[in-house]
Amino acid sequence: MSIAVVHSPVFSPSPVFSKSSASSPIGRSLYASSSLSPSTVTPPPSTLCPLTLRRPIQTRNIILNGINEEPICSTSSTTTTTTPVLKRKRPARINIPMAALSFEPSLQTPRDGDRLDEVEVEGEGYSVYCKRGKRGAMEDRYSAFVDHQQGSKQAFFGVFDGHGGVKAAEFAARNMGRNIMNKVGVRSEEDIEAAVKEGYLTTDEEFLKQNVRGGASCVTALIHKGKLVVSNAGDCRAVMSRGGIAEVLTLDHRPSRESEKERIEALGGYVDCCRGVWRIQGSLAVSRGIGDAQLKKWVIAEPETKTVFTEPDFEFLILASDGVWDKVSNQEAVDTVRPLCIGVDKPHPLSACKELVNLALTRGSFDDISVMVIQLSHFVQ
Known part of the structure; x- marks a missing residue:
């Protein structure tokens, strides 16, 4: 992991909140990684x-x-x-973070005063690259776990984009995987989507008890007994390459989406356009996620989930925050990653993550950007 401390005299609030309604405190960075002495x-x-x-x-x-x-x-x-x-x-x-080989995350917290500029990780079957944006401290987080204890490879991956502070993203990175797997363990295989939903809602309930402001968009991928279960709440997105064709597995939750607008208005809320961005109550630009206690009546944590059986033509899965998707199309993302991961003697998924981040940066992204590339062939039975 390459870490650089950058001194910047200006810190501005998260773009997800409007300037008039909230300001973003500077949070501390936290990533799922091995314990480092x-x-x-x-x-x-x-x-x-x-x-x-x-x-x-x-x-x-x-x-x-x-x-x-x-x-x-x-x-x-x-x-x-x-x-x-x-x-x-x-x-x-x-010290380069490595994923723990279990569904219990081990975590590393930077010292007070430190600030992450970028994070790069290569794990078993996946790679991650995170780049701090130009608006303040990095609020993106990720988690990744691979498990061999059940006789076959299982895994959980997540990307979490915080807003109004970093606490919600940190909490989700710590707890989401464990909460989902606890629910999966007590439900039948046919109820795996319900287990994921309960894992999201439990994580949200636990975070709200912390009485901490802010929230986080989430996108997760669970690989379990030959199934790929992809879920999201917010505007982080999952895109899969299937024979080189981009297949979108999630839909962004934003107030401008008609079904979300109707749901919010049915609950007594309103959606309007503030400085070119559609927001709930003139404040928040995402309509689902973890946290956001002050808007919890309308900003629900219930995810949308899609389950598919893994197949040999599943090449890789991209999980990324909206810092990518605001500037790069789904197919462009696949076309950028694929040459470095498919059909080469030695795949370079970490380089592919960096290429995708750099593409978004060259197109003017100012947001934090996190990209995770999961090599699905590593988990196909």
């Missing part, structure tokens, strides 16, 4: 190896970022004067 701070060699020693010292190993280094200095126990022997240190290990 903090680096052990080693004093400079000058303090470890004085030129003159009055007593013998014991040889010991210095641990640096989990790497056993040779002793920085050593001496015989029978000598009273030591000339230091300095060994060149290896560079510190780069």
